Amino acid sequence: MASRMRIRAQLKDDYCEVKALMRHPMETGMRKDQSGAAIPANFIEDVQVLHNDAVVVQAYWGAAVSANPFLGVRFRGGAQGDVVKVVWRDNHGDSGSGETTIR
Amino acid sequence: MNNGFISGIFAVFIGLWSATLLSDTEGVFDQYRDLLGDDNPAIFVIFDGEEIWYTPAGPKSVSLEQCDLGLGPGVVEGAYAQLPRYFADVDRVQDVEARLEYCMTQLQGLTPDEVHEKPYSLRGDLGTELEALVAWIADQSSGLAIAPGQAHAKERATYALGENLFYYRAGPHDFSCATCHEQTGRRIRLQALPNLTTHQGAAEAYSSWPAYRISQGIVRTMGWRMRDCMRQQRMPELMMGSQASVALQTYLAVNGAGASMTAPGLKR
Amino acid sequence: MQLLAFIIFSSSLCADEPYDALLDSMTDKNFVTVERLKQDELQEFCSQPRTASVDEARAAELRAAALSDVPIPSGENYLGDWQLGEKVASNGRGLQYSDDPEQENGGNCYACHQLDPSEVAYGNLGPSLSGYGARGQSIVMLQYTWTKLWNTHAYNICSHMPRFGAAGILTEQQLRDVMAFLFDPNSPVNRSQP
Numbered sequence: 001m002a003s004r005m006r007i008r009a010q011l012k013d014d015y016c017e018v019k020a021l022m023r024h025p026m027e028t029g030m031r032k033d034q035s036g037a038a039i040p041a042n043f044i045e046d047v048q049v050l051h052n053d054a055v056v057v058q059a060y061w062g063a064a065v066s067a068n069p070f071l072g073v074r075f076r077g078g079a080q081g082d083v084v085k086v087v088w089r090d091n092h093g094d095s096g097s098g099e100t101t102i103r
Numbered sequence: 104m105n106n107g108f109i110s111g112i113f114a115v116f117i118g119l120w121s122a123t124l125l126s127d128t129e130g131v132f133d134q135y136r137d138l139l140g141d142d143n144p145a146i147f148v149i150f151d152g153e154e155i156w157y158t159p160a161g162p163k164s165v166s167l168e169q170c171d172l173g174l175g176p177g178v179v180e181g182a183y184a185q186l187p188r189y190f191a192d193v194d195r196v197q198d199v200e201a202r203l204e205y206c207m208t209q210l211q212g213l214t215p216d217e218v219h220e221k222p223y224s225l226r227g228d229l230g231t232e233l234e235a236l237v238a239w240i241a242d243q244s245s246g247l248a249i250a251p252g253q254a255h256a257k258e259r260a261t262y263a264l265g266e267n268l269f270y271y272r273a274g275p276h277d278f279s280c281a282t283c284h285e286q287t288g289r290r291i292r293l294q295a296l297p298n299l300t301t302h303q304g305a306a307e308a309y310s311s312w313p314a315y316r317i318s319q320g321i322v323r324t325m326g327w328r329m330r331d332c333m334r335q336q337r338m339p340e341l342m343m344g345s346q347a348s349v350a351l352q353t354y355l356a357v358n359g360a361g362a363s364m365t366a367p368g369l370k371r
Numbered sequence: 372m373q374l375l376a377f378i379i380f381s382s383s384l385c386a387d388e389p390y391d392a393l394l395d396s397m398t399d400k401n402f403v404t405v406e407r408l409k410q411d412e413l414q415e416f417c418s419q420p421r422t423a424s425v426d427e428a429r430a431a432e433l434r435a436a437a438l439s440d441v442p443i444p445s446g447e448n449y450l451g452d453w454q455l456g457e458k459v460a461s462n463g464r465g466l467q468y469s470d471d472p473e474q475e476n477g478g479n480c481y482a483c484h485q486l487d488p489s490e491v492a493y494g495n496l497g498p499s500l501s502g503y504g505a506r507g508q509s510i511v512m513l514q515y516t517w518t519k520l521w522n523t524h525a526y527n528i529c530s531h532m533p534r535f536g537a538a539g540i541l542t543e544q545q546l547r548d549v550m551a552f553l554f555d556p557n558s559p560v561n562r563s564q565p
Contacts, residue, residue: 003147003150004147006142006146019139019140019142021139021142021144021146023144023147025229025320026320031226031227032226032227033225033226033227033228034225034226034227039227066317066320067144067320068144068147068320070135070138070139070142070144072138
């Protein structure tokens with residue numbers, strides 16, 4: 001199964017910068033396809049960034065976020081080698097995640 | 104709760120553009136590119152393309168592994184940068200799409216109709232196999248110099264045809280490619296138009312397609328770009344891998360020869 | 372045998388002609404057919420780089436032909452409703468195979484021209500038309516502008532501006548409305564810069 005997320009976490013000055021690119025159509029539910037049929041809504045509702053299993057960022061998204069969303073966050077308290085994880089859940093109940101260690 | 108402290112979410116990229124006064128829409132897309140750094144959502148499509156290449160398909164249940172893109176069967180690295188080029192087995196000049204059509208029909212047993220049925224995504228689609236294949240094949244030439252074949256007489260004739268087609272005015276609006284792409288520093292509305300008759304403009308254009316189209320969330324090929332230009336020129340539909348499509352791409356590739364491939368690009 | 376070789380050779384040459392190559396490369400789509408690929412005299416004459424030298428005698432003939440075909444609007448009424456004209460100027464649809472043939476065509480003026488100075492999304496393939504109304508509404512100016520819109524080649528041979536009247540892109544009423552958008556003192560085109 002091909003990866004659905006590219007994730008990196010890097011220490012910079014006094015914070016850790018996390019960049020995560022997620023694969024998701026983020027369909028608003030308002031578009032119609034070529035035949036005129038409505039394309040059902042399909043978007044990420046919930047995103048969490050975890051540092052060593054503790055939630056450091058909790059985000060609530062919706063149809064306004066564009067396809068294949070990119071998330072960038074900074075947090076303090078991370079150290080090299082710590083595990084950073086990004087988890088998402090969409091309006092269909094599907095979920096995806098990615099994991100990396102802080103460099 | 105640990106000691107982590109959020110200093111700020113510095114970028115959540117939202118699909119709602121604020122109405123800002125910009126001299127060029129590229130401003131917001133440049134911001135997006137800066138935020139992403141060297142990331143590009145095309146990476147997901149590249150993974151798909153590679154998988155498709157190695158997956159058996161068609162009535163003959165064969166993969167594309169033996170497909171010759173110009174550097175020998177199965178050699179993908181560097182192949183895109185040397186297209187379009189003359190292929191002796193078909194006695195014509197082909198671009199990547201025409202060549203993939205040849206491999207899909209010869210190796211996999213698909214019919215030309217099946218290949219031509221839906222090469223490019225329509226509204227609502229999440230990408231076609233052709234788009235994924237071209238994304239991966241082009242990525243395998245990233246950083247290499249654009250070097251389309253021009254040693255063979257047919258390659259040179261194809262360039263000449265491409266140049267003639269570039270200036271060919273037709274349709275109710277009398278548009279040619281030149282209408283929009285013959286001058287430097289021009290734009291339609293807020294979309295900058297490269298001057299494709301110059302090395303710099305052609306290099307800029309040819310090196311960055313195929314590209315992830317942010318507004319569509321999918322990868323689009325140069326063949327699609329040509330088709331969509333023609334649509335906007337009020338022309339009928341340009342077929343993938345056709346003589347005119349190959350000739351126009353040859354015109355761009357030769358004009359831009361020497362510049363480095365950067366595809367897949369990241370465009371509005 | 373040699374005749375056959377000659378036929379094959381010359382047909383392969385013909386296949387390199389742009390028109391033949393396009394016929395071979397394009398298919399009809401919705402209401403847009405390959406008929407559009409056929410060039411008229413003007414298109415054929417103008418299918419060259421803008422830097423190329425032009426046959427002046429032929430250019431003069433084509434300019435005269437373009438000018439003589441420009442009709443005077445009915446009732447000699449050149450000006451319509453600028454609010455409708457603004458819509459025509461902003462509408463970029465019409466005659467593409469993705470368009471609905473039942474909908475009216477737009478002029479897409481903003482693709483190439485600046486018009487209302489407060490509208491920033493304008494192209495620069497053509498000159499700015501902001502403040503166009505300052506030229507006044509003499510019959511000479513009205514007719515000049517009408518002719519430009521109907522068939523610009525009457526004055527500017529091989530211009531890249533479409534023949535909005537002569538090619539049937541816009542109706543006479545739409546052209547009157549665009550004229551009003553350009554000339555009417557109340558039109559946003561003629562209001563001063565914000």
